[in-house]
Amino acid sequence: MVSVGVKTEHASALADVLVAADYRxxxxxxxxxxxxxxxxISTKICDGNAIPTIEKDKFSxxxxxxxxxxxxxxxxxxxNLAIEKAxxxxxxxxxxxxxxxxxxxxxxxIMAANQGLMGLSFTSTSPLxxxxxxxxxxxxxxxxxxxxxxxxxxxxVLDMATCTVAVGKxxxxxxxxxxxxxGWAIDKEGxxxxxxxxxxxxxxxxxxxxxxxxxxxxxGLAALVEIFCGISAGATYGPNIRRWMDTKxxxxxxxxxxxxxxxxFASGFETRLSDLMSHLRHMEPxxxxxxxxxxxxxxxxxxxxxxxxxxxxxxxxxxSASASLAQKLNVKPMEHIA
Amino acid sequence: MVSVGVKTEHASALADVLVAADYRxxxxxxxxxxxxxxxxISTKICDGNAIPTIEKDKFSxxxxxxxxxxxxxxxxxxxNLAIEKAxxxxxxxxxxxxxxxxxxxxxxxIMAANQGLMGLSFTSTSPLxxxxxxxxxxxxxxxxxxxxxxxxxxxxVLDMATCTVAVGKxxxxxxxxxxxxxGWAIDKEGxxxxxxxxxxxxxxxxxxxxxxxxxxxxxGLAALVEIFCGISAGATYGPNIRRWMDTKxxxxxxxxxxxxxxxxFASGFETRLSDLMSHLRHMEPxxxxxxxxxxxxxxxxxxxxxxxxxxxxxxxxxxSASASLAQKLNVKPMEHIA
Numbered sequence: 001m002v003s004v005g006v007k008t009e010h011a012s013a014l015a016d017v018l019v020a021a022d023y024r025x026x027x028x029x030x031x032x033x034x035x036x037x038x039x040x041i042s043t044k045i046c047d048g049n050a051i052p053t054i055e056k057d058k059f060s061x062x063x064x065x066x067x068x069x070x071x072x073x074x075x076x077x078x079x080n081l082a083i084e085k086a087x088x089x090x091x092x093x094x095x096x097x098x099x100x101x102x103x104x105x106x107x108x109x110i111m112a113a114n115q116g117l118m119g120l121s122f123t124s125t126s127p128l129x130x131x132x133x134x135x136x137x138x139x140x141x142x143x144x145x146x147x148x149x150x151x152x153x154x155x156x157v158l159d160m161a162t163c164t165v166a167v168g169k170x171x172x173x174x175x176x177x178x179x180x181x182x183g184w185a186i187d188k189e190g191x192x193x194x195x196x197x198x199x200x201x202x203x204x205x206x207x208x209x210x211x212x213x214x215x216x217x218x219x220g221l222a223a224l225v226e227i228f229c230g231i232s233a234g235a236t237y238g239p240n241i242r243r244w245m246d247t248k249x250x251x252x253x254x255x256x257x258x259x260x261x262x263x264x265f266a267s268g269f270e271t272r273l274s275d276l277m278s279h280l281r282h283m284e285p286x287x288x289x290x291x292x293x294x295x296x297x298x299x300x301x302x303x304x305x306x307x308x309x310x311x312x313x314x315x316x317x318x319x320s321a322s323a324s325l326a327q328k329l330n331v332k333p334m335e336h337i338a
Numbered sequence: 339m340v341s342v343g344v345k346t347e348h349a350s351a352l353a354d355v356l357v358a359a360d361y362r363x364x365x366x367x368x369x370x371x372x373x374x375x376x377x378x379i380s381t382k383i384c385d386g387n388a389i390p391t392i393e394k395d396k397f398s399x400x401x402x403x404x405x406x407x408x409x410x411x412x413x414x415x416x417x418n419l420a421i422e423k424a425x426x427x428x429x430x431x432x433x434x435x436x437x438x439x440x441x442x443x444x445x446x447x448i449m450a451a452n453q454g455l456m457g458l459s460f461t462s463t464s465p466l467x468x469x470x471x472x473x474x475x476x477x478x479x480x481x482x483x484x485x486x487x488x489x490x491x492x493x494x495v496l497d498m499a500t501c502t503v504a505v506g507k508x509x510x511x512x513x514x515x516x517x518x519x520x521g522w523a524i525d526k527e528g529x530x531x532x533x534x535x536x537x538x539x540x541x542x543x544x545x546x547x548x549x550x551x552x553x554x555x556x557x558g559l560a561a562l563v564e565i566f567c568g569i570s571a572g573a574t575y576g577p578n579i580r581r582w583m584d585t586k587x588x589x590x591x592x593x594x595x596x597x598x599x600x601x602x603f604a605s606g607f608e609t610r611l612s613d614l615m616s617h618l619r620h621m622e623p624x625x626x627x628x629x630x631x632x633x634x635x636x637x638x639x640x641x642x643x644x645x646x647x648x649x650x651x652x653x654x655x656x657x658s659a660s661a662s663l664a665q666k667l668n669v670k671p672m673e674h675i676a
Contacts (some may be wrong), residue, residue, distance in 0.1 A: 055604075056602060056603065058427065058428040058602050059397050059398065059426075059427040059428055060397065060398040060427045060428040060429040061427075061428030061429060061598075061599070061602035061603070062602075063602065063603045063604060088397075089396065089397040089398045089399075089427060090396040090397055090398040090399030090431065091398040091399060091429045091431045093428065093429045093598060093602075095603045095604075097604060118565070118570075131618055131621065131630055132630070132631075133623045133624060133625070133628050133629070133630045133631070134618075134621040134622065134623060134624065134630045135621070135622045135623065135624050136621060136622065138617065138618060138621060144559075146562050146565065148565050148569075156561065156565065158558040158559070158561070158562055160552075160555045160558055160559075162555075164546065164551055164552050165552060181548075181550045181551055182551075183521075183547070183551040184551070186624070189624060190623070190624025190625075191624060207545060207546050207552060207555050207556070208502065208545050208546060208547075208556075209521070209546075209547070209551055210519075212519050213502055213519055213520075213521040213522070213547055213551075214498075214502050214503060214545060216631075216633075217498045217500075217545050218545070218546075219633075220496040220498055220633040221482075221496070221498075221559075223494065223496070223614075223618075223632070223633060224484050224496055226614060227456070227484065227486050227494065227611065230610070231486075231607060231610045231611050231614060232456075232600055232603040232604065232607060233603055233604055234603070234604025234605075234606060234610070235604075237610060237614055238614050238617060238618070239617055260399075260431060261399070262570055264394060264396050264399035264400075264401065264431075265394065265399070265401045265433045265570040265571055265572070266401060266433075266435065266570065266571055266572025266573075267572070268572060269569060269570060272568070272569045272572070272575065273565065273569050276561075276564060276569060276575055276576050279476065279576060279577055280469055280472075280476060280561075280576070283469060283472040283473070283474065283476060284472065284473045284474065285471045285472060285473065285528070286471060286472065286473050286524070286527060286528025286529060287471070287528075290471050291471070292469055292470070292471045292472045293470075293471070293554075294561070295554075295557075295558040295561060
């Protein structure tokens, strides 16, 4: 990022979020995305050095103009502001326009949880999901995240797209020549498909899948995210958001960052949350080999694995993609430590 | 409710919420529930005349003790407080403990939307939903609602349980002798069932259904609701909540009410929301007979039907159930206007 003109501080902010994604096991949102961010900068469609500005400010709220800076720069700015407001007024609710892809949503909610607060974040994304009953896409994978502190550093970390699965999961099935479950995707005519090839040309389905399994709820949640993001912040929204990987126009993404101080409510929040999480984790599983988990547990397991191995293990394709990007940018490639 | 000792003002508050449910077409949450509320009062397990009190108050937040009053009395108190705070400070985030069933969640979010604000509400409920991978229930149907104002009185009104479907839908299939779709329920061993009879003895599944269709996201959302409600407010939560229809101990439900002033962000909120809703409603449907809807549209259609008919049309079973309740309580029954 520095080699294409981004100042070190901003490049670091992006690096932190990408590495956090890989560390947590969400490789799709990590180093895998670096080339996209490089492209956004080298085509000058994103201003890697811009500083976000506050456009409106009230006790518990703020509207931030991301000034088309890197998503993590905007995100960190907004969540820090929300945290400051939550500490003073109980809640901080900050929306941003003129932002860009900000990486894993959980990065921002965890920032708040690390300070003893509940943290939430939302971002609208390029349209890939078809509303229930529709033939075409109009909404993004629109993630919702909540992180909340429990005892002894434990945390509840929900970080979920509001569609059934990401495109990446369909791609994976296609590569393996396997079908996809009903509820993942529709074909070009709006019919549910189990053919991964056909699905790649169709649309993703909202969480819940078909109407009879309440897919309209996932559709409603995706719309909620649009309302908290682009609709509130005056950014692009729904079908107006630029297509995925488009670098012909600015992203102007809308995002939302919320921090809430649980101390404003009943004392003992962390104790109760730990008690609930402990109950859930110790429930009898239907399959003895698959323990009941709490949101954040799969990521914690991956983090423990990385720690025990002393580093993040990348797929050979990622290593070679990173190496050729390094060569293209004339920078030192990652070193192997295998 | 007055005949069992509830003061008129509180009985009216309950009546408003129950009738609103029927008016919107959600008959399960309307007059159908009256007997349950009567029971809560006549067994003295709920105090119909209690007045909620504010236990903690900060700029944008409050903790309310519902004093075991009727759910709608607590809910109205809390949402009015959230609205007042939102108008002053941008956001009002109020949690309540010691509450009872508050009817349709959407009643409270719409209160805020009617004043030009975004409104959200959440309530935890008796455990009926099995966490992903678990054999037994630990979480409620835990609804989430967001209402937001659009132009000319139009509103986005999402009001959804975080499980796939309510128990009532399974009962209906059972009565008809029909199977249920995969993703609605599990049997006693934690296996997905399509047998409505077996499902009634098992548990509801979270939104998303099986693990391969991301049911853990619905599970995560149900947990989010617990965190906003019982965990934050210091009320009962998850497996500690009393069983459905239990009148042996107080409900001590936790609830959460949020109001946010969109004027604190980019101006033109209602215009953008109307534009998005209009786009969605005009999308090409997969089935020409099933137009694409926006959250709140099915309820608006039902309201228009009731208005055109001059009254709410009840099923004959409801009429006779209400008549026998009236007789039991020695009050005048509903009049037929057919």
